[in-house]
Amino acid sequence: MQYRAKPVSRTAVLARLYDHSVVNYLATFYNRKIQSALRALLWECQLKLELITTMERFESLQAEWNSLLPDNATNEIFLTWEWQSTWWQCYQPGDLWVVAARDTDHNNRLVGLAPWFIEQPARVIRTIGCVEVTDYLDVLAVPGSREEFYLALVDFLVEHATDFSCLDLCNIPAGTPTLDLLPRLLTERGFAVQVKHEDVCPFIPLPSDFETYLDQLDKKQRHELRRKLRRAEAGDEAKLDWYIVGPEHDLNAEMDRFLDLMESSHPDKAKFLGESYHKAFFKTVMPRLAACGWLQLSFLTVKDTAVATYLNFDYNNRILVYNSGLLPSSYSHLSAGIILLIYNIQYAISKGRSEFDFLQGNEEYKYRMGGQDRSVLMLEATLQSLS
DSSP states (O other): OEEEOOOOOHHHHHHHHHOOHHHHHHHTTSOHHHHHHHHHHHSOOOEEEEEEOSHHHHHTTHHHHGGGSTTSSOOOGGGSHHHHHHHHHHTOOEEEOEEEEEETTTTTEEEEEEOEEEETTTTEEEETTOSTTOOOOOOEEOGGGHHHHHHHHHHHHHHTGGGOSEEEEEEEETTOTHHHHHHHHHHHTTEEEEEEEEEEOOEEEOOSSHHHHHHHSOHHHHHHHHHHHHHHHHSTTOOEEEEEOOTTSOHHHHHHHHHHHHHHHOHHHHHHHHSHHHHHHHHHHHHHHHHTTOEEEEEEEETTEEEEEEEEEEETTEEEEEEEEEOSSTTGGGTHHHHHHHHHHHHHHHTTOSEEEOOSOOOHHHHHTTOBOOEEEEEEEEEOOOO
16 A cells, blocks of 8 residues: 655755644644645655555565664664564564655655554554564664655554554654654644653663773672672682584574573563463574574583573674573572673673663663663554544
8 A cells, every 4th residue: 555745845844844834824724634635735755655564565675674774763683674574473463554665766765664563452553573572663764764754654644543543652762863753743743642761771881891891880899790700710610611602503402592591590581481472483583683693692601501691682783681591599609690791791892892781671780780771762642533
């Protein structure tokens, strides 16, 4: 299904963002669907929008999807084709409702995506990935077409208002243009909009060497980390080692080992993995990410027994700590989880990564390791009466 915005200059579109007096005056006399038609006549925008509702059309975007990410305001692994398509394949909690924008002046180049679905039966528009197992989400748009795309997208929502009850867009990182543009434009079109704090993602800005990282920590915590390292590495059981899964390993076997440790580490994680679709998602998405070079799965071993594990992502020069596992009773005196975490941070610094992101959750250990909060927010919007 295609929706064509009428053509006018890009300058006029930008002026539309900051001076709305003419249309706002005219809008007082017409309902919102007629308002959209007035805007299409008054401002040009060389965009063609397509509503994608089938898997066949969704999959046809694969070759172009990731090309939007390097210049997108939010470039996260959770917005890649690999993650988005796998999440949909495994969960499918409603109907696909992806809005794609193409620039007709540049060979129909893909310039924007709203990777959405309509959750049933409540008819709520959500971003693919909401809410479980995904930490950062957003709309995708190239900078040169961002304003036009948001304008066209909001008009598109008005035109299709009977398809949904409301928008509930989760996991939007603070600072993205979405949180500046979209609430304002939605409000203009008659939506009641709320932007709410959802969670925090503590992260460590990484220095150039490990000693500098340690020096940045609280004195007590720095002393504690060094003490744990000495005790673990000098213990009688030693033969302590760690490794990152690479091409020489059997990834399927290593994923099974990870899931076993994850399940054993906490009752909540065992309950989570007890749902078959969660385990299916892990087993499907991780090989796809590994094939792209984005998976970093590590284990700490004592006498060749895996006692701790971290499943991280190495993406966009950042390490993202996605999940972990631990043998809770064995070797607890070694603080195996913290030791492996220290090794992961040290390795990230040695590879020149800029950031170590713990992702969502305000667990205390993240701050002890030097974490600083980054907020993620939720945008909720409901269109008022169309009259």
